[in-house]
Amino acid sequence: MQVNALEYLERTAERLPGKTFLVDASGSRSFAQVRQEARRLAARLVAAGARPGRPVAVLVPRSSDAVVAFLASLYAGGFYVPLDAKAPAARTRRIVASLGDAVVVSTPGLDGLATAVAGACPLVSVDDARGEAPAPDLAALDARVARTIDTDPIYTMFTSGSTGTPKGVVIPHRGVLDYVDWVVDTFSVDERTVIGAQAPLFFDNSTLDLWAAIAAGATLDLIPDAIFSFPIRLLEHLAEKKVTLVFWVPSVLTHVASAGVLDRVPLPDLRDVLFAGEVLATRVLNHWRKRLPRARFANLYGPTEITVDCTCFIVDRELEDEEPIPIGLPCRNTDVLVLSNEGRRTDDGEVGELCVRGSSLALGYWRDAERTAAAFVPNPLNPDYPERIYRTGDLVRRNARGELVFVGRRDSQIKHLGYRIELGEIEAAIRALPDVEDACVFYDAGAARIEAAYVAASPRAAGDLRRALTDSLPRYMLPSTWHRLEALPRTPNGKVDRERVRSMAGERADGPERESAAPPGERERRDPITGTAEDGCRDR
Numbered sequence: 001m002q003v004n005a006l007e008y009l010e011r012t013a014e015r016l017p018g019k020t021f022l023v024d025a026s027g028s029r030s031f032a033q034v035r036q037e038a039r040r041l042a043a044r045l046v047a048a049g050a051r052p053g054r055p056v057a058v059l060v061p062r063s064s065d066a067v068v069a070f071l072a073s074l075y076a077g078g079f080y081v082p083l084d085a086k087a088p089a090a091r092t093r094r095i096v097a098s099l100g101d102a103v104v105v106s107t108p109g110l111d112g113l114a115t116a117v118a119g120a121c122p123l124v125s126v127d128d129a130r131g132e133a134p135a136p137d138l139a140a141l142d143a144r145v146a147r148t149i150d151t152d153p154i155y156t157m158f159t160s161g162s163t164g165t166p167k168g169v170v171i172p173h174r175g176v177l178d179y180v181d182w183v184v185d186t187f188s189v190d191e192r193t194v195i196g197a198q199a200p201l202f203f204d205n206s207t208l209d210l211w212a213a214i215a216a217g218a219t220l221d222l223i224p225d226a227i228f229s230f231p232i233r234l235l236e237h238l239a240e241k242k243v244t245l246v247f248w249v250p251s252v253l254t255h256v257a258s259a260g261v262l263d264r265v266p267l268p269d270l271r272d273v274l275f276a277g278e279v280l281a282t283r284v285l286n287h288w289r290k291r292l293p294r295a296r297f298a299n300l301y302g303p304t305e306i307t308v309d310c311t312c313f314i315v316d317r318e319l320e321d322e323e324p325i326p327i328g329l330p331c332r333n334t335d336v337l338v339l340s341n342e343g344r345r346t347d348d349g350e351v352g353e354l355c356v357r358g359s360s361l362a363l364g365y366w367r368d369a370e371r372t373a374a375a376f377v378p379n380p381l382n383p384d385y386p387e388r389i390y391r392t393g394d395l396v397r398r399n400a401r402g403e404l405v406f407v408g409r410r411d412s413q414i415k416h417l418g419y420r421i422e423l424g425e426i427e428a429a430i431r432a433l434p435d436v437e438d439a440c441v442f443y444d445a446g447a448a449r450i451e452a453a454y455v456a457a458s459p460r461a462a463g464d465l466r467r468a469l470t471d472s473l474p475r476y477m478l479p480s481t482w483h484r485l486e487a488l489p490r491t492p493n494g495k496v497d498r499e500r501v502r503s504m505a506g507e508r509a510d511g512p513e514r515e516s517a518a519p520p521g522e523r524e525r526r527d528p529i530t531g532t533a534e535d536g537c538r539d540r
């Protein structure tokens with residue numbers, strides 16, 4: 001019985017040692033090479049104090065080196081915590097501080113940032129495992145790996161948190177084993193598969209890319225972030241690398257479709273187009289399907305807390321542009337419950353909250369018993385023994401075919417350019433600004449725009465407000481439009497009335513108290529991967 005995801009690497013490195021595993025801007029590395037580098041780095045981590053079952057924070061830009069660091073943390077008996085090297089230092093420092101006794105791995109290019117975020121934690125460079133690095137004590141590493149059990153963490157990923165503090169979702173090995181075996185079987189991933197990866201490594205969609213490649217001996221092409229700004233270059237890259245499978249967020253598929261470039265670059269190798277993370281417009285899906293009639297398309301759905309995805313819809317029929325793309329049926333070894341507010345099973349067609357049970361559930365949130373207890377609750381339908389389910393906060397219904405259809409959220413979590421964002425985290429950061437008394441943030445999904453209403457004695461320039469927030473929030477979380485209000489309207493139970501704020505802001509839309517801070521066109525042309533401004537399909 002497999003208990004540790006590293007066994008995938010061990011098996012594949014034995015079976016296909018020379019096969020290309022990782023490709024990035026610096027070149028390619030085989031399975032055997034990656035295993036060797038990961039073990040060397042693991043030995044460095046152990047020497048620096050990494051302990052079994054403890055976190056290794058990885059502050060390395062998206063690259064093969066980052067993957068080596070993840071694997072090294074597992075060889076050291078610990079688990080990896082991918083960090084966003086582009087996030088503000090203060091936010092990353094808070095995450096690392098919350099980890100306690102972590103070891104931090106970084107890369108020479110990020111020395112200043114790494115020292116700032118590591119604090120008192122030991123710092124190791126990925127470069128330490130190269131060149132003259134001494135050979136690791138393999139027996140000692142093997143002993144650590146052998147002690148790992150399938151309920152031990154494999155990674156912790158931090159997502160936006162509504163109270164202003166990011167939440168660390170702790171995923172065990174068994175979640176990844178369960179998910180990856182399903183992916184490999186369902187999409188026939190094997191050593192001929194070339195995965196064209198888009199997901200940032202701190203976003204859990206990357207788990208499919210990385211672990212399906214390792215398990216099946218596929219090649220993982222980490223497409224450079226910058227290429228996603230240029231749709232033709234992106235497609236040429238897929239063609240040149242003979243990419244067969246992509247798993248991208250809908251905003252990237254939409255960007256390519258609206259650039260109208262699929263007719264210009266043939267993609268005969270691309271067989272699987274998987275997407276997840278937010279709603280994809282059916283019109284966009286139809287655009288892609290028309291141009292790639294032989295490819296298989298699949299809408300995957302799931303929050304980080306249930307290990308990437310828990311339902312899947314393989315597009316098996318024509319869908320009208322106006323019809324939603326279902327999120328489908330549960331993945332293997334996963335069960336979903338659609339519950340009413342009262343905790344009863346909903347009737348067909350009735351909207352309820354999607355709840356998940358199974359081996360894929362996260363262990364909980366890192367050092368946050370309260371939020372863990374609120375989201376991972378006893379199954380109200382099981383009076384017989386304790387059983388945990390995860391409440392996703394997503395509202396769904398079943399269609400006439402019994403497939404699940406995503407309807408919306410029950411809270412103020414949004415998806416913007418593929419990023420999961422709690423509006424509460426932005427509000428907390430705005431409220432922390434000097435002279436700001438209160439704040440409410442809302443999302444205009446049609447325009448893909450984050451808007452903020454704030455209460456302050458005197459108006460503040462929108463550009464200043466945005467700049468002030470860059471110390472605490474990643475760029476993709478910065479509101480682009482600002483409204484100053486006298487006071488925030490409240491509901492009878494005292495909560496901020498977000499809908500009323502939205503309409504008050506709309507009424508003032510042309511007034512002097514509204515200001516847009518994003519440079520012209522930035523909102524439409526924000527790079528979906530990096531969150532930085534870009535200028536569209538400049539490539540031709």
Ligand code: AMP
Pocket residue numbers: 159204275276277278279280299300301302303304305327392394406409415419420
């Ligand atoms: P994350 O934890 O970043 O993967 O975000 C999870 C959230 O993204 C879910 O709870 C949903 O709100 C949304 N989501 C993920 N996949 C889909 C999908 N296929 N369709 C609609 N929303 C999705």
